[in-house]
Amino acid sequence: MSIGARRSTDDDTGSIPAPRSAADAFKVSDDQVQKARLVVAKNSSDSDDLRELLDMLGLISSNPDQPPPVAR
Numbered sequence: 001m002s003i004g005a006r007r008s009t010d011d012d013t014g015s016i017p018a019p020r021s022a023a024d025a026f027k028v029s030d031d032q033v034q035k036a037r038l039v040v041a042k043n044s045s046d047s048d049d050l051r052e053l054l055d056m057l058g059l060i061s062s063n064p065d066q067p068p069p070v071a072r
Helices: 022-026 030-042 047-056
Strands: none
Touching: 030 047
């Protein structure tokens, strides 16, 4: 069995989810994006730290003319 392959069992509860692809990173809901922004905001030391963290996570765009990479 390959790494990340899912074993077939009679009871799938508690099974390990399949690995996510790079494309899955962009499949997030508006609610997930908002919650992530709030968590980052609560844990930032100042406005520069907040801006840098949100940019690194793709939750804001480093270029004001473009939308953030992760948004729905």
